[in-house]
Amino acid sequence: MSSNKEAFLRLKQLIAHHDDLYYKQANPEIDDQAYDRLKSELEALLEKHPEFKDAQTTLSLVGDDRIDGFQSFKHRLPMLSLDNTYNKDDFFTFAQRLETQFSKETFQLTIEPKIDGVAVSITYESGVMTRALTRGNGTEGDDITQNVRLIQDLPHTIPQSSGFMEIRGEIYMRHDEFERINAIRKENGQDTYKNPRNLAAGTIKLLDFEEAQKRSLNIVTYGIGAFEPSSLFSTQQSIQEKLKDWGLPVLEKFWIAKDAEEAWTAIETLDQMRNRFTYPTDGAVIKVNDFSQQRRLGSTAKAPRYAIAYKFEAEKAETRLKDIQLQIGRTGAITPVAILEPVQLAGTTVSRATLHNEDEIKRKDIRIGDTVVVQKAGEIIPQILSVNLDKRKADAQVFCFSDHLKSLNIEAQRDSDGATWRITAKDDPIRRQRALMHFASRPAMDIENLGTAVIEQLIQIFAIKDPSDLYSLSKNDFLKLEKFKEKSANNLYQSIQSSKSQDLWRLIHGIGIPNVGKQAAKDLESEFQSLDRLQSASYSELIQIDGIGATMAESIRTWFDDTDNQFMLTQFKEQGLNMEAIKIESEEAQTLANKTFVITGKFESMTRDQAGALIEQYGGKVSSSVSAKTDYLVAGESAGSKLDKAQKLGVTIISDQELTQLIGGVS
Ligand code: IVH
Numbered sequence: 001m002s003s004n005k006e007a008f009l010r011l012k013q014l015i016a017h018h019d020d021l022y023y024k025q026a027n028p029e030i031d032d033q034a035y036d037r038l039k040s041e042l043e044a045l046l047e048k049h050p051e052f053k054d055a056q057t058t059l060s061l062v063g064d065d066r067i068d069g070f071q072s073f074k075h076r077l078p079m080l081s082l083d084n085t086y087n088k089d090d091f092f093t094f095a096q097r098l099e100t101q102f103s104k105e106t107f108q109l110t111i112e113p114k115i116d117g118v119a120v121s122i123t124y125e126s127g128v129m130t131r132a133l134t135r136g137n138g139t140e141g142d143d144i145t146q147n148v149r150l151i152q153d154l155p156h157t158i159p160q161s162s163g164f165m166e167i168r169g170e171i172y173m174r175h176d177e178f179e180r181i182n183a184i185r186k187e188n189g190q191d192t193y194k195n196p197r198n199l200a201a202g203t204i205k206l207l208d209f210e211e212a213q214k215r216s217l218n219i220v221t222y223g224i225g226a227f228e229p230s231s232l233f234s235t236q237q238s239i240q241e242k243l244k245d246w247g248l249p250v251l252e253k254f255w256i257a258k259d260a261e262e263a264w265t266a267i268e269t270l271d272q273m274r275n276r277f278t279y280p281t282d283g284a285v286i287k288v289n290d291f292s293q294q295r296r297l298g299s300t301a302k303a304p305r306y307a308i309a310y311k312f313e314a315e316k317a318e319t320r321l322k323d324i325q326l327q328i329g330r331t332g333a334i335t336p337v338a339i340l341e342p343v344q345l346a347g348t349t350v351s352r353a354t355l356h357n358e359d360e361i362k363r364k365d366i367r368i369g370d371t372v373v374v375q376k377a378g379e380i381i382p383q384i385l386s387v388n389l390d391k392r393k394a395d396a397q398v399f400c401f402s403d404h405l406k407s408l409n410i411e412a413q414r415d416s417d418g419a420t421w422r423i424t425a426k427d428d429p430i431r432r433q434r435a436l437m438h439f440a441s442r443p444a445m446d447i448e449n450l451g452t453a454v455i456e457q458l459i460q461i462f463a464i465k466d467p468s469d470l471y472s473l474s475k476n477d478f479l480k481l482e483k484f485k486e487k488s489a490n491n492l493y494q495s496i497q498s499s500k501s502q503d504l505w506r507l508i509h510g511i512g513i514p515n516v517g518k519q520a521a522k523d524l525e526s527e528f529q530s531l532d533r534l535q536s537a538s539y540s541e542l543i544q545i546d547g548i549g550a551t552m553a554e555s556i557r558t559w560f561d562d563t564d565n566q567f568m569l570t571q572f573k574e575q576g577l578n579m580e581a582i583k584i585e586s587e588e589a590q591t592l593a594n595k596t597f598v599i600t601g602k603f604e605s606m607t608r609d610q611a612g613a614l615i616e617q618y619g620g621k622v623s624s625s626v627s628a629k630t631d632y633l634v635a636g637e638s639a640g641s642k643l644d645k646a647q648k649l650g651v652t653i654i655s656d657q658e659l660t661q662l663i664g665g666v667s
Contacts, residue, residue, distance in 0.1 A: 008045050008052050015042060023065035026201035027194070032282070032311065036084050065134050068600045069207050069608070070142035071638040072133075075121055076166055076226035079135045081302055082285065082309040088264070091286070094308045095260035098288065098297075107293055110236045111255040111266040112222060113274060114283035114309050117172030118201045120148065121225055125164050129156045134204070147204050147212045151219050158246045163232065166225030167248065172279045173200040175348070177216050187442075194381075196280060208607060220279055221248045236289045252277050256289060271312050275346060283311040316375045317350070318388060319343035321368055324355065324399050326408070330438040331514040332423035332431045334412055336361060336401070338372070338384055346376040353382045357419040358401040367396040426564055429459055432466070435512050439467040443518050444510035445502050448495040449488070457481050466564075467510065468571035470496050500577045504531065507577060511568070513559040515552045523547045524556075526621045531569065531579040535560045546623055591662055592620030596629055600643060601636030603656040608636075611656060618663045626651060634659050 015038050022028040022035070046053055063081070066072050085091055098107060119135040132148035133141035149156065151171070178196040185192050193199035206212040221243050224233060233239050237256060244250045253273070255266035267284045274281040288294050288306040297306040323339040336355040343350055353374055355361055364386060366372065371391035376382045401421060405412050411425040423431045433455055440450040445467075458464045461480055462473065473496070478489035508531070509521035516524070527545050528534040534556075542553035559565055573579060597615050599608050599622065606614070611634055612622045626633060626645040633639075633646035633653045646653055654662070 004045065004049060005052065008042070008049065011038060011042050011045065014038060019063045023063050023201075024067050026198045026205070028198070031314075032084070033086060036086075063135075064137040065201075065205075066136045066140070066142050066640070067205060068640040068642060069602050069636075069638060070144070070205070072136055072140045072142050073131065074140050075133060075136075075138075078138050079119060079121055079141065079168065079225065080138060080299055080304055082307055083303045084283075084309045084311050086311050086313075091264065091267070091308070091310050092260055094286070095263065098306075099260075101297065102293070105293075106258070108289040109257045109260075109263045110240075110287045110289050111257060111263055111270060112251055112285045112287070113253065113270060113277060113279070113281040114285045114311070115170040115172060115220055115222075116197050116280040116282040117170035117220075118197070118204055120144070120169055120171050120204075120219070122148065122154075122167045122169070122221075123165070124158055124161060124167065127158045127161045129154075142205070144204050146209060147206060147217075148219075150212060151217050153249045154219050155247050158248075160246055163228040165227040165232070167221050167243070168223035168225055169219050169221035169248075170279070171200055171204055171217055171219050172196065173203065173215075173217055174278060181215060207602060208609070218279070219249055220251060222251055222285075234291050236287050236291075267310055274312070281312075283309050285309050314375050315346045316373055316385065317343045317345045318371055318373055318391075319350075321366065321370050321372050321384075323368060324361070324366075324404075326404065326410075328423065328430045328434055330434045330512055332412075332428070332434070334405070334410075334421040334423065336399075338366075340372070340374065343374065345374060345382060348376075350374060350376070350382050353384050355384065358414070358421065359419040361399055361401075367392070367398050369393055369396040427465060432459055432464070436464065436467060436470075438512050439470075439510040441510075445499045445506050447499045449492045450495065454481060454492070466568045468568045468575065471500065471571075471575040471577070500575065502578060504529075504578060504581050507531065507572070507579065508534065511559075511565070513556055515555045520547060520552060522616070522622075525581050526616065529581040535569070546627075546629075590619065591664075592618040594619075594621075595631040596621045596623050597632045597634055598623055598626050598630050598642060598646070598651075599634045601639035603636040605656045605660070611659060614659070614663065632659075 015035075018028065018030060018035055018038070028035075085094065095109075121133050121135070121141065122129060123131045123133075129149075130145075131143060132145045134144055135141055148154065148171070173196040175196060178193070178199050181199060182192040193202065200217060203212060203215045203217055206215075222240070223236075224239050227233065233242065240250060240254055253270070255263075255270070257263035257266055263286055267286070270281075270284050286308050288297065294304070294306040297304070299305060320341040321338055322341055325337050325339055327335045327337050329335065336357065338353040338355050340351050340353060355366070364384065366384060366387055371388045373385045373388060374382045375385045405421070410423060410428060410430075412421045412423045414421050425431070433452075436455045436459070437452060439445055440447040440455070447470075450470075455464075458470070458473070458481075462469070462477065464470065473493070475489050475493045478484055478492050479486070481489070484492075503525070505518075505521040505525040508524050509516065509518050523545055524534055528537060537556075539553050539557050542548050542556055543550055548556075592615060597612075597620050599611050599615075602608075603611065615622050615634075623630065626642050626649065628649055630646065630649070630651045633642060633651050634656060635643050635646070635653050636656060643653070
């Protein structure tokens, strides 16, 4: 294969990877600009080698957000993407092209905010909302009507309209709502979302309707797809006006310009004021106003020629780095955090920024007292871009990680495989506190009434070292805690005692083996069935398990080889904690033993989580991907690629009713 072809395939694969993260998982790793660079590289290669192009490549140029569990439908008019530009010259080249095309004809441009949300197309028929679709692959999108109906400011009927139309807009999440949900997720030990866009994308695709009802999304509409009668709109401006008349949420501001210069002024004004909008705005969209002119310019497979997006630079600000503090995680990992002189950035006051690790501080030569440039790009947590060396004072202090640790009396070591420092002393009070908080948290042992303040006191008063000490405390001990009376002491005692019978996976998760999260704990429980067996599993046994990689396997081995940890487990055993997978000793339960299931699609009788819990309860194993080892695929409505793969591999495909029958229930 030629090296060009190889580069092309690699690039295509890389873009597919980032597409998956952005569109399907709502969890991108790179920012829009870096992503656009990859795409331009791919397009440049294709221009030189048109022979590389195939149907799949066209798909990877537009992205695809469709996922399992949703039914997809065709858009009447495709939902295209926009070409992005990042500098003034590129914008003027676009405008120049229009001038050449229209030669002596006049034309107007509209300038609109580019909302950083999730694209949606909502169909209204005879004034009634009938369906909402995601962009999907541009031609066909996922049906998200159920969740879109929950958006408060979107009318379900438009009495004044009688025809057919696909209204196009952007779903977004307000900042306060983003913070509210992330705070809850953090408390529950779940991963938090990096920015409101990702959380909006994750929310609109929630299959769990109960959870979707607890979150609040907003929408702003700005365009139209197919519409009848065809006389309804003739300009972009008329769309904005009609949408507003009909009571739909619209753009707070939009401009009409008669030439490129005027348009540029509007773009700059928009950049200045965008922080005050309720929706996140990351650029301007410039469109030819007149529809007949738009039609003459036409579109490519990916984007219209009559419009372009101008992406604003991520906002930056200079401020003083007052201090560097260290944060400690549940496994003792130490992360440096920059403490800043508060500064306004992208609509919020920023007083902290992440510094990632020791190497990052060294690489950027960041010193305490420096004037630093902070940037808020796609991420909500700001980053330090660089130091303004012109403003460096003589007394700026180099931050020495190891000295700082020493001054705080923290014993730590750098991980052998990375740049992370980790506390080595097991009895470090902060580390103990983090470990106990994790043990008691909802996704682990779920011990009610055992919050941060109580844990802090338990460490102080009773010198609690590890979670096993919790079980030797008496009701009377709890009376020594601040504000604790007979009833509260009793409640706390009861919740600690009753946690002894929690499921084994909760204990595996709770003991805090680095890199082992909730899913891995469940996988380990279903593989080994008892803590004893897990404890004696070898590295090679561990890496053979689906979902357990080399890092995790090593981390599990290291954890169990540690004598303090072994001692804690002995304590747990003596205290009577459940260390076995709970088996249902019925004949039916044996039916699912050693059987691996994959669940896909949407069911009427249960959610996917419930189906998974049922399978696990009856001794079966749930895996996330279909392979030759899969025994059953439980497939519901709109099952996608997993169903195809299962059919190809000859895996038995069953419905939710058949699953209920398998475990001996009545469907
Ligand atoms: S017009 C054919 N206007 O940006 C052009 N799009 O990067 C259709 N977007 O898919 C889009 N604000 O999801 C248009 N004022 C605006 C927009 C906007 C945000 C999104 C939209 C589009 C994407 C393209």
